[in-house]
Amino acid sequence: MGRFTGPPSPGTPRAAPLIPRKGTAKEAVGRAPNHKSTPSWHHPSVILTNIDSVPGKTIVQHMGLVQGSTIRAKHIGRDIMAGLKNLVGGELRGYTELLQESRDEALARMTDQARLLGANAIINVRFATSSVAQGASEILAYGTAVRVE
Amino acid sequence: MGFLVVLTLLLLGLVVGGSIERNHFRDLEQREHASRHRVVLSDKHCDDPRPVARASLAVGSVVISTDYFKQFLAAWRLLFGGELRGHATLLERARREALQRMKESAPHADLFLNVRFETFMISQNSQNALGTVELFAYGTAIRFVRRLDDDLDVPSPHDARR
Numbered sequence: 001m002g003r004f005t006g007p008p009s010p011g012t013p014r015a016a017p018l019i020p021r022k023g024t025a026k027e028a029v030g031r032a033p034n035h036k037s038t039p040s041w042h043h044p045s046v047i048l049t050n051i052d053s054v055p056g057k058t059i060v061q062h063m064g065l066v067q068g069s070t071i072r073a074k075h076i077g078r079d080i081m082a083g084l085k086n087l088v089g090g091e092l093r094g095y096t097e098l099l100q101e102s103r104d105e106a107l108a109r110m111t112d113q114a115r116l117l118g119a120n121a122i123i124n125v126r127f128a129t130s131s132v133a134q135g136a137s138e139i140l141a142y143g144t145a146v147r148v149e
Numbered sequence: 150m151g152f153l154v155v156l157t158l159l160l161l162g163l164v165v166g167g168s169i170e171r172n173h174f175r176d177l178e179q180r181e182h183a184s185r186h187r188v189v190l191s192d193k194h195c196d197d198p199r200p201v202a203r204a205s206l207a208v209g210s211v212v213i214s215t216d217y218f219k220q221f222l223a224a225w226r227l228l229f230g231g232e233l234r235g236h237a238t239l240l241e242r243a244r245r246e247a248l249q250r251m252k253e254s255a256p257h258a259d260l261f262l263n264v265r266f267e268t269f270m271i272s273q274n275s276q277n278a279l280g281t282v283e284l285f286a287y288g289t290a291i292r293f294v295r296r297l298d299d300d301l302d303v304p305s306p307h308d309a310r311r
Contacts, residue, residue: 048206049289051193051263056201082214086280087158089166089216089239090173091246095271096212099283103208125206127287129269137269 046111047121047148054121057148063117067142068109072102074135099139103127106141119145158217166216170238177245184252189261189288197260199293207261207290209250212271213243214281240268243284255290264288 047054078094085092106127114122125143132138215223219235226233244266252261269283 047204049204050206050265050287051289055204055262055289055291057204082281086214087162087217088169089162089214089219090169092212092214092281095281095283096210099212099269099285100210103210103285107206125287127267127285129267129283129285137271 045120046114048107048111048125048143049121049123050125050143052124054123054146054148057121059121059123059146060149061147063114063119063145063147065142066110066113066117066119066122066145067140068106068111068113069138069140070102070105070109071132071136071138072098073133074098079135099137102137102139103141106139110141110143114143114145117145119147121146121148159221160218162216162218162221166218169216170242173242173246177242177249180249180253181245184249187252187259187261189248189252189264191264193263195260195262195291197293201291202294203257203292205255205258205290206287207251207255207258208285208287209247209252209254210283210285211243211246211250212281212283213239213246215239220280240282240284243282244286247284247286251286251288257292258290259293260291261288262291 047057049055053059075094075098078098081094082092110122110125122143122145125141128140128142130138215235219239222235223233247266248264251264252258255261265287267285269285271281271283
């Protein structure tokens with residue numbers, strides 16, 4: 001446990017810049033994530049887990065709670081298609097993508113907040129979803145920002 | 150006339166909806182069989198002695214709805230009580246699909262820890278409040294250190310010693 005110290009070697013293709021890139025959370029997320037590929041929010045310089053540790057590393061400092069949220073409304077075109085699909089059942093891809101995008105956005109905002117604090121991992125990540133209005137829902141991601149070695 | 154429309158919709162739901170469901174279950178069985186070696190746990194810790202190369206969050210989600218026929222049956226059930234079988238299979242499909250997508254989103258992981266499900270009802274109107282549901286599965290994907298040429302960005306202990 002905790003045997004990997006130091007940043008990843010610079011030559012590897014997946015190593016991320018440690019300096020935060022310019023741009024909003026939206027740019028960091030990218031567009032229309034495909035659930036079959038690696039999630040685009042995954043920023044290698046911040047490790048996310050939903051357990052109380054980062055396996056293989058040791059926590060050296062706690063930075064407190066970080067959170068990110070987004071409120072999204074349904075698209076009317078998607079809603080009509082979903083209504084038709086409701087007759088025969090099955091997956092409503094438009095909604096799956098919509099919720100996936102919002103969750104990615106919430107995670108990206110949380111990750112940005114953690115990086116501003118100087119953290120390199122977020123443990124105990126949780127999600128909460130609530131309907132704020134008819135056809136709109138809030139997605140919240142929160143966790144504890146920590147520094148690991 | 151209205152009766153005929155409803156009857157057509159019910160038949161459409163029964164035939165097409167039933168076939169979509171059967172295909173989905175068949176597809177799920179294949180994919181679950183293919184990834185059966187990658188274990189999913191709801192525990193927070195595992196006692197595996199191998200060193201961990203990488204941990205990351207894995208998520209998978211699906212939005213799914215029942216067909217008109219099952220909604221019709223459910224409406225009757227709500228009058229007399231009892232088990233809503235149609236909705237039970239809907240939630241089972243959704244849960245298995247979300248879990249499978251979570252596993253497929255982390256193809257390098259050997260193990261998934263602390264896997265949780267969240268269910269979110271997407272009600273469009275009061276009539277089919279149970280019709281559409283989102284299932285979301287998430288957990289911590291763990292990859293153990295490989296002896297040779299680890300394809301990930303984490304340096305292996307063998308590299309560090311050299």
